[in-house]
Amino acid sequence: KAGVTQTPRYLIKTRGQQVTLSCSPISGHRSVSWYQQTPGQGLQFLFEYFSETQRNKGNFPGRFSGRQFSNSRSEMNVSTLELGDSALYLCASSLYSGYGETQYFGPGTRLLVL
Amino acid sequence: GNSVTQMEGPVTLSEEAFLTINCTYTATGYPSLFWYVQYPGEGLQLLLKATKADDKGSNKGFEATYRKETTSFHLEKGSVQVSDSAVYFCALSDQGSSNTGKLIFGQGTTLQVKP
Numbered sequence: 001k002a003g004v005t006q007t008p009r010y011l012i013k014t015r016g017q018q019v020t021l022s023c024s025p026i027s028g029h030r031s032v033s034w035y036q037q038t039p040g041q042g043l044q045f046l047f048e049y050f051s052e053t054q055r056n057k058g059n060f061p062g063r064f065s066g067r068q069f070s071n072s073r074s075e076m077n078v079s080t081l082e083l084g085d086s087a088l089y090l091c092a093s094s095l096y097s098g099y100g101e102t103q104y105f106g107p108g109t110r111l112l113v114l
Numbered sequence: 115g116n117s118v119t120q121m122e123g124p125v126t127l128s129e130e131a132f133l134t135i136n137c138t139y140t141a142t143g144y145p146s147l148f149w150y151v152q153y154p155g156e157g158l159q160l161l162l163k164a165t166k167a168d169d170k171g172s173n174k175g176f177e178a179t180y181r182k183e184t185t186s187f188h189l190e191k192g193s194v195q196v197s198d199s200a201v202y203f204c205a206l207s208d209q210g211s212s213n214t215g216k217l218i219f220g221q222g223t224t225l226q227v228k229p
Contacts, residue, residue: 004157031215043203043219056214090157094215099207100146100165101215105158 001027004093004106012112018079021109025072025093031055032074033103034066037088046089049074050097078111086113116141116208120220123201127194127227135189135223137178137204145206147171147180147187148217152201161189161202194227201225 005024013019025032034046045058049068066076072093078085088110092103121136139145146165150158162171167182178189187204204220 006157033215033217035217042221043205043217045216045218048214048216050214056216058216092158092217097214099143099215101207102148102160102163103215103217104160105150107157 004091004104006089006091006106006109008109009107010110010112012114013081014114015081015083017081018077019081019111020075020077021089021091021111023074023076023091023093023106025074025091026104029093029095029104030072031094031097031101032068032072033092033094034074034076035090035092036060037090037108038086043090046076048097055097081113083113085111087111116145116206116218118204118206118218118220120202120204120223123222123224125223125225127225129196129227129229130193131227133189133191133194133198133225135202135204135225137187137189137220139185139187139204139206141185141206141208143208144182145208147178148205148207149176149178149187149189150203150205150219152203152222154200158203194225196227196229199225199227 031050033048048056068074088108092105094101149161162173164171164180205217
């Protein structure tokens with residue numbers, strides 16, 4: 001089976017712009033989670049989607065949003081980019097949503113905000 | 115709140131040395147515990163998991179035992195190789211009130227293995 005794929009892999013934006021990142025889960029997986037990884041804050045949970053519904057959201061401002069489509073693919077959007085949004089954004093998929101479910105990660109999208 | 119604490123790195127070892135990376139957790143319920151590994155420029159790969167007390171997860175020579183009495187999940191390997199050089203993350207998934215798959219990660223421990 002193909003793994004989790006994320007596009008694009010690298011992105012450079014300027015402050016104030018917006019960006020959309022895409023994630024395709026492993027075939028058959030219905031849950032998608034997003035995480036932000038930075039040197040200072042480490043890995044932080046952004047949100048989780050299951051069957052097109054947001055099930056949980058981390059402690060991030062409203063500029064961070066996401067959605068999931070009927071084929072389980074997911075997108076996340078960051079509006080009005082700030083320098084501090086520079087990070088590696090990781091997507092993970094699992095069969096179902098629930099504690100104990102194993103999450104499989106994609107390679108990430110590295111976002112640089114100038 | 116729920117949290118994971120890992121030993122600070124970097125950890126530098128010679129090839130074939132014994133590895134231990136300490137991980138302790140705080141959780142309100144009965145969490146599932148995971149170890150992930152991240153190689154340079156890549157995403158996270160699941161290394162092993164354990165879902166209940168006294169479970170031992172193992173993979174590629176790595177082992178970790180879920181110790182509820184000490185709230186620990188230490189990662190061990192008997193003989194490390196240069197190719198094991200990477201960042202290792204301990205994580206938990208707790209039942210909580212939201213009952214979702216949210217993972218809480220430790221800060222990561224960098225392992226460097228020298229030939």
